[in-house]
Amino acid sequence: MTITLSRRQILSAGTLAGAALLCPDIALAGSATADWTLGIADVEGDIAPRALRRVAGRAPTGLVGTLYRNGPAKFRRGGTSSGHWFDGDGLMRAFRFADDGTAHLAARFADTPKRRQEAKLGRMAVPGFGTKSGAGAIVSGPDDTNAANTSVILSGGELLGLWEAGSPLRMDPVTLETKGMKTYRTDLAQLPFLAHPRVEPDGRIWNLSLSGKTALVWRIGANGALEAAQTIALPRASYMHDFTATARHLVIVLQPWIQDKFSLPFVDSLSWRPEQGTQVLVVDKDDLTRRRLFELPAFSFFHLADAWEESDGTIRFDGCIEATPKFGIEGAPGLVRGEHVRTPMPLLAMIALHANGHATLTPTSVAAEFPRTNARLAGLPRRHTVHVGLYRPDRPLAQGVGVWDWGKGRDDAYDFGARHLVEEFVFVPRAGASAEMAGWIIGNTVNLDARATELHVFDAQHVSRGPMCTWRADFALPVGFHGTFVSA
Numbered sequence: 001m002t003i004t005l006s007r008r009q010i011l012s013a014g015t016l017a018g019a020a021l022l023c024p025d026i027a028l029a030g031s032a033t034a035d036w037t038l039g040i041a042d043v044e045g046d047i048a049p050r051a052l053r054r055v056a057g058r059a060p061t062g063l064v065g066t067l068y069r070n071g072p073a074k075f076r077r078g079g080t081s082s083g084h085w086f087d088g089d090g091l092m093r094a095f096r097f098a099d100d101g102t103a104h105l106a107a108r109f110a111d112t113p114k115r116r117q118e119a120k121l122g123r124m125a126v127p128g129f130g131t132k133s134g135a136g137a138i139v140s141g142p143d144d145t146n147a148a149n150t151s152v153i154l155s156g157g158e159l160l161g162l163w164e165a166g167s168p169l170r171m172d173p174v175t176l177e178t179k180g181m182k183t184y185r186t187d188l189a190q191l192p193f194l195a196h197p198r199v200e201p202d203g204r205i206w207n208l209s210l211s212g213k214t215a216l217v218w219r220i221g222a223n224g225a226l227e228a229a230q231t232i233a234l235p236r237a238s239y240m241h242d243f244t245a246t247a248r249h250l251v252i253v254l255q256p257w258i259q260d261k262f263s264l265p266f267v268d269s270l271s272w273r274p275e276q277g278t279q280v281l282v283v284d285k286d287d288l289t290r291r292r293l294f295e296l297p298a299f300s301f302f303h304l305a306d307a308w309e310e311s312d313g314t315i316r317f318d319g320c321i322e323a324t325p326k327f328g329i330e331g332a333p334g335l336v337r338g339e340h341v342r343t344p345m346p347l348l349a350m351i352a353l354h355a356n357g358h359a360t361l362t363p364t365s366v367a368a369e370f371p372r373t374n375a376r377l378a379g380l381p382r383r384h385t386v387h388v389g390l391y392r393p394d395r396p397l398a399q400g401v402g403v404w405d406w407g408k409g410r411d412d413a414y415d416f417g418a419r420h421l422v423e424e425f426v427f428v429p430r431a432g433a434s435a436e437m438a439g440w441i442i443g444n445t446v447n448l449d450a451r452a453t454e455l456h457v458f459d460a461q462h463v464s465r466g467p468m469c470t471w472r473a474d475f476a477l478p479v480g481f482h483g484t485f486v487s488a
């Protein structure tokens with residue numbers, strides 16, 4: 001069934017991302033001076049391009065290009081603070097790997113209306129996922145609250161800083177200068193655009209706008225031009241940070257974190273209703289009216305990996321599932337206050353949707369977040385998932401990175417130790433290689449002893465051996481969210 005959805009409906013629904021229900025019984029495992037708060041510190045300005053210092057190993061031959069990474073980096077102004085980790089101003093980082101083995105870093109804030117307004121006011125005032133509106137905030141549409149702080153893709157030659165409840169932000173891929181909000185079609189201006197679009201191996205992008213029980217499905221060509229935008233009905237209004245896709249189907253996971261009203265901060269709009277279970281809606285890419293619905297036990301999640309289909313019609317995908325959404329409600333707001341709120345560990349899990357309508361959920365014992373895969377196999381059968389993990393009980397963020405092998409049921413992991421905060425790692429295939437994991441995984445940590453951001457490269461087939469090469473900046477950037485590698 002296709003239904004119509006007006007821009008006014010979506011704007012009035014104000015699908016912002018997040019919210020902080022601050023419970024009085026928060027269990028504090030940290031303090032305002034806990035060492036890990038370096039990973040949630042403020043950056044006061046843009047970072048001009050500069051060389052990184054190689055501190056270990058040798059740069060691998062053939063890794064040439066740029067790792068773009070996005071994440072919040074400014075949370076506090078004038079004695080006020082963002083109410084949630086998801087609401088800080090986006091800082092776009094560019095880690096550039098040159099063919100002479102050197103690496104460079106530049107970073108630039110997303111120059112959003114939100115950031116401009118708060119700089120002028122001298123305080124954090126714009127409402128968000130978990131931040132209340134402050135005095136003087138003027139919000140006339142979703143992009144007035146857009147932090148452009150979650151992820152990044154390169155599409156049609158444009159670097160797009162992604163949030164989830166407003167437009168992509170166009171940035172220059174060389175200078176990182178903000179060029180303005182991306183409008184694919186004037187009647188679609190300011191519509192939400194999830195920070196986790198699914199990109200087919202040929203470059204076609206699928207994404208969703210969410211508004212209650214309605215989703216707009218975006219289809220964008222490899223050249224960056226809009227091919228189609230069509231609404232579909234959803235069986236429930238559910239919080240959704242990510243979805244997934246096979247080569248033929250969109251796979252939309254509807255957790256029982258239900259939007260039953262609209263309020264700001266947005267997280268206050270959501271209620272956890274585990275008795276309703278989790279649903280998975282499968283939609284045919286070629287005909288969005290063709291759909292199947294599967295039922296699973298209740299779980300919460302932020303991130304999924306790519307899906308694929310097997311010869312018997314089974315659809316499989318993995319994700320990092322949580323027993324409840326407590327991290328989004330209490331854990332992530334606590335980080336900004338320097339408080340470690342203990343929340344259920346995310347576990348890497350496999351979900352199978354069988355042709356007979358039965359669905360199964362099989363968790364591993366691996367605590368994991370930020371699942372990434374070989375992008376050349378997006379929507380196709382694969383065996384490996386890159387993830388961060390190796391959490392410690394007294395730390396709110398990851399300390400290790402691994403590659404899980406679904407065939408062997410084994411994790412090839414490396415523990416950086418308690419003195420590192422580990423960010424998402426991405427897989428980069430080696431040119432000319434065909435094996436699924438022939439290539440590197442690259443990403444950052446915050447080294448708490450050196451008080452510096454580090455850039456690491458691993459052989460993706462031998463992660464437990466440790467980094468092949470590590471470079472270090474002279475300063476620490478806060479922990480970011482998501483990135484993408486663009487080959488030179």
Ligand SMILES: [Fe+2]
Nearest residue numbers: 241303481482
């Ligand atoms: Fe995400």
